[in-house]
Amino acid sequence: MALIPNFIATMKKLKVVMIMNHGLEPTKLTNLSCFSSLPNLRRIRFERVSITLLDIPKLELNNLEKLSLWLGHFDKALNESEFDVSETLLQSLQEIEIDYCYNLAELPHWVSQVVSFEH
Secondary structure: OEEHHHHHHOOOOOOOEEEEEEOOOOOOEEEEEHHHHHOOOOOEEEEEEEEOOOOHOOOOOOOOOEEEEEOOOEEEOOOOHOOOOOOOOOOOOOOOEEOOOOOOOOOOOOHHHOOOOOO
C-alpha cells in the first residue's frame, strides 16, 4: 500500500501528476483526496497501481483534461451504478487512456456521464 503524502495538496500550481510503481505487482494507492485541492491539475498518469475507479469522479478535478491508466488493477466498487456524476465534475476531461489493464472488464458507469468527450 502506498500513501500519497499530504503535502501534495499544498502544490497549487501543479499541473501534471505521474505516479509510477516500479514493483512487480500493483500497489494500492490511498489518500487520493489530496488531489482535490489542486485547481491547476490537468493530467494524471497512474502506472502499475491499484485504485477504485469510483474514486476518480469523487475527487472533483474540474480542470483535469487527461487521465492515463497503465498496467493498472482496479478494485470493484460496490453500488457503482448508484453513483451519479454531476455534469460539472470532470467537465474538462477530454481523454482517458487505458493500456494493459487486464482486470478491467468494462468501463465504470460514470464514464458515460462525462459529457465533454470528443467523438
